[in-house]
Amino acid sequence: MLVAPELGLLFNALPRPYLLLSPELVIEAVSDAYLAATLTLREDLVGQYLFDAFPDNPQAPEAQAVHNLHASLLQVLATGQPHEMAQQHYDVPDPDHPGQFIERHWQPLNAPVLNAHGTVVQLIHSVLDITAQVQGQAYLRASQAREQAARAEAEAQRQRFHEVLMQLPAYVAVYQGSDHIYQFVNPSYQSLFPHRSFLGRPFREGTPESVGLGVVALFDQVYQTGEPYYHHELGGWFDFKGNGQPEQVFLNLYLHPLRDAQGRIDGVLDFSYDVTEQVRARQQVEQLNQELETRVQGRTHELHEQQELLATVNQELLGTNQTLHISNQRLLRTNADLDTFVYTASHDLKSPITNLEGLLAVLRDTLPLDVQQQPLIGPLLGLLDNTVSRFRLTIDQLTELIRLQQTTAGPAQPVLLGPLVAAVQEDLAAEATAAQARLEVTIPDSLSVRFAPANLRSIVYNLLNNALKYRDPARPAQVWVRAERQPAAVVLTVQDNGLGLSESQQQRLFQAFQRLHTHVEGTGVGLYMIKRLIENAGATITVTSTLGVGSTFTVAFPA
Structure with a gap:
């Protein structure tokens, strides 16, 4: 129509x-x-x-x-x-x-x-x-859904972090306000004082022993300045069992300020863990070392007196020798006891350190990356990583030293130097390539030394590895390996154009745990080890070096 x-x-x-x-x-x-x-x-x-x-x-x-x-x-x-x-x-x-x-x-x-x-x-x-109305409602619903999801995620993260804190072997507590009122304690913290209640009480009342230690003042400092505080090996006496008999403990204490949504400080996080066993183990080692030194000095003095007495009284020779033998036996037992203690301490500490590493791995796998980067969580994780790494390094060094102390040489036999050096070169091929190093080897085909093969290989490996490791980054690395038979010895030299050593460094070079260059990995026992292997076999090792020019190590094996 x-x-x-x-x-x-x-x-x-x-x-x-x-x-x-x-x-x-x-x-x-x-x-x-x-x-x-x-x-x-x-x-x-x-x-x-x-x-x-x-x-x-x-x-x-x-x-x-x-x-x-x-x-x-x-x-x-x-x-x-x-x-x-x-x-x-x-x-x-x-x-x-x-x-x-x-x-x-x-x-x-x-x-x-x-x-x-x-x-x-x-x-x-x-x-x-009604498009605008519908889209507005959809946006509102989506916004509400996102907000709800964000809240749920935040709550889930809070719950996960709460669960981690509850399972940590460290002692964790959260305090609120200038009086530091307990708001949270994890089971590890509560287990220290099973007879005490904490929540809702000021820190000075929940742990009155800390007042005399000055810890309350540290809480006040963190709360007022907003600066974290770390105290290494804080020692104190605490009545853990509530029987009036305090016990001494050592704690690594970390205090971190907590802030509200407006950024104002409203509380303090207390993160600490027990290092009593480590401190006492170290103190015992130091005490044993002191006792050993005192005994050695005493025995040396006794020996000197006995030698003077022997010069004038030949009749007492047998008795004096017997006394000296007893003294040596005591020294040997003392050394053995010290070795056993250090080995046991380092072995027993490996398990808790491994547990801590596992918990840290679980924590990092569980927490999202943005949570790990938060101002509170990031420093805590970094602190745990650094502490565990230091414990692990100390334990590894103790274990390595005891292993070297107990090393015994295998049976000596003729060993061709040329093939042994070639085998070590193959093992160090990756390091030589990374260092862009040029190795020159001059060893007669038939030249051999009488030595324990495994120990000889360890000596050559350490000398070549050090020549590559301590190269001068300002110039291409060069290493010369030479060996020759002399009238009284077979002489092996390893020369490099690396960083070199000062006179004071050369005097400490063969001591245990001496790391003269700290920019590369190491425990400082390699040269100490090979010097012992060499001298135990009746050989000698010497070094000549010029700082900034290079070093030459010379090993003389008995012919």
Whole structure:
């Protein structure tokens, strides 16, 4: 049905979006508001089948807009009654990008136009654009979901961190306010004082022994300045069992300030762990060393007196020798006891250090990276890593020294020097390549020395490895290995153009745990070890070196 011109002008000017449709669903008139809402032109719509002009968006198949609108219009045609549709997701084509659609949400109302006989002759389709409202609600829901997820994640992280603190073998407590009121203690902390209650009490009341140690003042300092504080091996006496009999302990104490959401300091974190066994082990070693030194000095003095006495009283020779033998036996037993103690201490400490390393690995695997980088968590993890590394290094050094003390030489036999040096070169090929080093070996094919093969190989390996390791980064590394038979000895020399040593460094070179260059890994026992192997076999080792020029090690094996 054609629309009269004056009626068309009136329809076009309607303030809301309207379509006038024929019973065949062909567009007969369009309001200006509808054109604006759907980004279309009148000449592109009038005369078009409704669903050719506005097809479904293939990227939103769940909307089913065409199906729903078509069913509503058919219902109006069949019943002659208006039908208000539910909210519809019905995207419109993008005029600037053919084949693309722009998101739209509508509140549609379809009404019939009846003739005098009550027959539907036209349909009026009106819509209300609620896109902004729907998108706002969706954004609000998404925002609420994100907030809820963030809260859940934060709570999960807090719970995971709480579980880690609860399982740590260290003593952890959290205090609030300037009076340092206990807010949290983990089981390890509580197990120290099973008879005491802490939560809700000031630190000075929960642990009154700390007042005399000055720990309360340290809490005040951290709370007032906001600066963390670390105390190494803090010693004190505490009544752990509540029986009035205090026990001495040593703790590594770390205090960290806690801040509220506004960045104000509102509490202190107390992280400490027991190092009593380590401190006492070290003290016992020091005491044994002191006792040993005192005994040696005493025995030396006794020996001197006995030698003077022997010069004048030959008759007492047998008794004096017996006394000297007893003294030597005592010294040997003392050395053996010291070796046993150090070995036992280093062995027994490996298990707790391994447990701590495992817990640290679990902690790092469990906590997300952003949590590990938080101001509170990052320093704690770094502190644990550094402490465990120091313990591990100390234990490894003690173990290595005892192993060297107990090393015995195998049976001596003739060993060709050339093939042995070549085998060591192969083992150090990766290090030589990394150092871009040039090795020159000058050894007669038939030259051999009588020595324990494993010990001889250890000597050559250490000398070559040190020549590569302590190279001068300012110039290409060069190493010369030479050997020759002399009248009284077979002489092996290893010369390099590395960093070299000062005179004071050369005097300490063969002492245990002496690391003269700390920029590379090492325990400082390598040269101490090979010197013992060499001298135990009746050979000698010497060094000549110039700082900044290089070093030459010379080993003389008995011919």
